[in-house]
Amino acid sequence: MPQVYNFAAGPAVLPAEVVKQVQQELTSYQKSGMSILEISHRSSLFTNLQTAAENDLRQLMQIPVDYDVLFLQGGATLQFTMTALNLAHKTGKIAFVDTGHWSQRAIQEASLLPDIKPTVIASGKESKFTALPDIPEISENFDYVHLTINNTIEGTMYHQLPVNLKHQSVVADMSSIILGYNYQVKDFDLIYAGAQKNIGPAGLTVVILKHELLKNIPDLPAMLSYPKQVKKNSTLNTPPVFAIYTAGLVFKWLLSQGGVAAMQQQNEIKAQLLYDEIANSKLYHSPVTVADRSLTNIPFVTGSKELDTEFVVRATEKGLLNLKGHRLVGGMRASLYNAMPLAGVKQLVEFMQQFEMNHEG
Numbered sequence: 001m002p003q004v005y006n007f008a009a010g011p012a013v014l015p016a017e018v019v020k021q022v023q024q025e026l027t028s029y030q031k032s033g034m035s036i037l038e039i040s041h042r043s044s045l046f047t048n049l050q051t052a053a054e055n056d057l058r059q060l061m062q063i064p065v066d067y068d069v070l071f072l073q074g075g076a077t078l079q080f081t082m083t084a085l086n087l088a089h090k091t092g093k094i095a096f097v098d099t100g101h102w103s104q105r106a107i108q109e110a111s112l113l114p115d116i117k118p119t120v121i122a123s124g125k126e127s128k129f130t131a132l133p134d135i136p137e138i139s140e141n142f143d144y145v146h147l148t149i150n151n152t153i154e155g156t157m158y159h160q161l162p163v164n165l166k167h168q169s170v171v172a173d174m175s176s177i178i179l180g181y182n183y184q185v186k187d188f189d190l191i192y193a194g195a196q197k198n199i200g201p202a203g204l205t206v207v208i209l210k211h212e213l214l215k216n217i218p219d220l221p222a223m224l225s226y227p228k229q230v231k232k233n234s235t236l237n238t239p240p241v242f243a244i245y246t247a248g249l250v251f252k253w254l255l256s257q258g259g260v261a262a263m264q265q266q267n268e269i270k271a272q273l274l275y276d277e278i279a280n281s282k283l284y285h286s287p288v289t290v291a292d293r294s295l296t297n298i299p300f301v302t303g304s305k306e307l308d309t310e311f312v313v314r315a316t317e318k319g320l321l322n323l324k325g326h327r328l329v330g331g332m333r334a335s336l337y338n339a340m341p342l343a344g345v346k347q348l349v350e351f352m353q354q355f356e357m358n359h360e361g
């Protein structure tokens with residue numbers, strides 16, 4: 001099998017070492033004679049791996065002790081609803097920053113809930129979401145502000161918490177950047193992320209929340225209730241054992257690579273290589289404002305739909321997979337998550353140069 005590189009936005013590339021370990025352990029997990037796919041979530045085999053995964057994640061993200069960690073299901077999409085149901089119970093008002101598709105999905109889902117009023121306090125609409133909006137000072141009382149930290153489709157990213165959110169309760173969707181950039185957990189009241197980009201297989205959703213938030217949350221159906229999930233340590237029902245196991249292996253891999261700071265450094269090098277290629281070329285163009293560019297999702301276009309299509313076809317032939325841009329923005333998109341090796345980005349850049357040479361004049 002020739003070497004391929006998977007640039008998909010999600011489900012996305014996993015570290016090759018982790019996939020190999022999964023393969024080796026698949027038929028008998030820890031000499032139990034049972035596959036990891038078969039072990040009971042009530043067994044010590046599972047509770048030990050869940051505890052190790054949580055501890056490793058705590059170490060990686062330096063999660064303060066007064067935060068709980070949940071391993072849930074339902075994807076980041078369910079968190080659009082769950083955050084609002086649990087946390088918008090004082091004023092019923094949520095402030096949203098509209099940075100594109102996924103923040104709009106969060107707004108839509110919250111607006112379906114009775115007694116909840118989403119307010120858009122800033123929007124990148126004017127720039128067609130190619131830049132992040134300035135966030136104004138907030139004088140009104142909101143239960144929290146919702147922020148999509150990395151915009152997977154538009155290719156924008158907050159590098160730090162905007163100043164006007166410093167004294168607000170902030171709920172952050174970190175799905176496509178978690179563990180890839182060194183954010184401070186204490187800046188946020190709650191962080192959520194679907195696993196299938198930088199954490200592991202789909203089916204797992206990580207939620208990190210300040211313990212204090214659990215006070216006064218209304219009584220909710222168990223699966224939608226943070227206090228009930230925390231009380232049962234994320235095992236109210238059968239958890240996604242395989243996804244948690246694989247995420248645990250990814251966390252160990254990340255620790256062995258030097259943790260999130262090392263990942264950020266690598267991600268900056270990889271992204272810069274690609275952004276430099278785009279800047280130096282006459283063919284490729286990045287629509288995104290330089291200061292707001294994402295490290296993990298990099299859209300680019302040639303300006304010709306036919307050429308974009310040909311680019312993706314030829315790249316696929318060379319083993320550079322899943323470079324087609326999201327249907328909302330077109331063109332190409334390279335997702336450079338933690339598990340994408342520098343060699344993959346170098347190969348992409350070489351291919352881009354070759355493709356440009358073949359299409360000159």
Ligand code: PLP
Binds near residue numbers: 075153
């Ligand atoms: N939020 C962001 C930033 C995403 O990129 C995605 C998926 O790509 C989602 C939310 C939805 O995630 P899920 O499929 O886990 O519900």
